[in-house]
Amino acid sequence: MIPTLEWTKDGVRFLDQTKLPLEEIYVTATSYDDIATIIRDMIVRGAPAIGVSAAMGVALGVERSKATDIDSLTKEVEVMCDVLAKTRPTAVNLFWAIERMRAKYYALASQPDATIAKIQASLIDEAKTMYNEDIAACKRMGAFGAELLPKSGTVLTHCNAGALATCGYGTALGVIRAAVERGAKIDVFADETRPYLQGARLTAWELLHDGIPTTVLCDNMSGSLMRAGRIQAVIVGADRIAANGDVANKIGTYSVAVLAKEHGIPFFVAAPWSTIDLATATGDGIPIEQRDAREVTHSNGKQMTPDGCGIENPAFDVTPAKYVTAIITEKGVLRSPYADSMRAMMEEAETAKA
Template identity: 75%
Template sequence: MIPTLEWTSEGVRFLDQTRLPLEETYVLATTYEQVADVIVTMVVRGAPAIGVSAAMGVALGVERSKATTVEALEPEFQTICKTLAGTRPTAVNLFWAIRRMEDLFAELKAKPGMTVEAIREAITAEALKMYDEDIEACKTLGAHGADLLPKEGGVLTHCNAGALATCGYGTALGVIRAAVEQGSKIEVYADETRPFLQGARLTAWELMHDGIPTTVLCDNMAASLMRRGKIQAVVVGADRIAANGDVANKIGTYGVAVLAKEHGIPFYVAAPWSTIDLETAHGDDIPIEERAAVEVTHHAGKQLTPHNVGIVNPAFDVTPAKYVTAIITERGVLRAPYEESLAGLETAKA
């Protein structure tokens, strides 16, 4: 399994995704501030991986704290959580993970005789539990979604929603992996995903690592391939799914969904339940991260655009629920109307 991130006695070890596909190197974060920086700079990325990274960042901060009493630890704990919560605004898994840590801390500190050492152990154990849960969720949702893909044909994906975006196995690529494991003969078409090239660099790298046939295409080529009958299904991941089924994912996903609808191709979204945000009514309320202009103006250190030209660089867009054929989660496959299916499954599993 591709080691996206790992808890070690020295700190949290991350596969540096900014160096892939040509260089496989690792970054060791020994403080929670360094974990925050790793998230911001996209050494680690992908909503599920960001969530678990944040949890491990909280655990690392608590473990390295010099506080000797619970009362002294509490304000430091709040600072740790606030710092990590300020890294990337769109991926709801980040806030889900931090809230889970905050709830655990509140529960622990309320217990009579609670010690700092006991809190350290419990917080670390929770982060490691979340790591294991993510891998299991990806494998389960992959099994749920495998039958939706063609037994033979082309499947388009956008960005990287694979093992590299999770703790292992992947969401969209987890569905593809499960289908291949069941005998489907799938060729994956991976959009390059400008400007950060997650598809060209990361999706292609990990699928080739697994021996799954993969073709990279420029983002503006999808329509042509769809018209030529090369694409039988689209499957993508998500960074946040609103209560009505609107999906925030990597910039360009919305365009792919519109094209799929036009060509009568099913468009599937694969994500763990931690990506579902029932507190956000619809996609217009999802905060969209705007990243630095240099990601567009430069590539590999070389400037591509004229000096002082205007740049917009939203990291995500929102695909309206009407374009989504189904949402694949570890709890099952959901279909429209999503207000009912999402709320119903949340209630059933509560």
């Protein structure tokens, strides 16, 4: 699998996705501040990968802390969590991972025999566990989703929801991989995904790496290809899914979903359960990250727009649940009405635990 990130003895090692597809360069974070910068600058990106990166950031920060007592370490942990939480506001996996690490820390710190060394070792183990859980979840998601894709034909995807957006295998691209592994004859249309070009740079790179035929489209081409009957399904990832099934994903996803609905093409979302935000009732409550105008005004360092013009650069948009055919998770496939199917899936999981 493509090594998006990994824990090493020197720190946390990341594939620098800003350099793809022309260069495969790795950077090593040696502090939680480094990881915050790596997340903010999109050296690592994709909601599941962001979450695990943040978990490793907390673990790395605690491992390298100079605190001599648990009270001092606790204050440092709160600062680490706050810094990491401010990196990217839309991906709920970020906050889920930070809260999981914070809860683990306080459970450890409250034990009568707690020591800094024990806490350090346990938090590193927890971050590594989350890494392995993410890969396993993607593979289960792939198995569920493969049944929904056509046995042959072309699948459109937007942005990058593959191994590069996770710890390995991928969400939307993991479903495509699983379908191909089962014998489906699928090729992929990858929207270029302006302005950051995750589709052109990343999705095309990793699918060709796996030998899956891929064609890059300008973002405004999908409608005409749908009308011509050249797209049989759409599958995307997600950065946050509200309790009613509204989906926040990379800017441009909403337009693709509306077009798919108009042309009778199934529109699937693949995301781990940690992407579902039951505390947010609808997509209207999802915060949308606004990014640097330079991502729009410049391309490869060259200015593309006149001085003085206004720039809009939201990183995400929200697709209402009515456009979503199904949401594929590692626990199973959710169908509309999503509030009901989410509740049923949660109850089923709780029953299984009991």
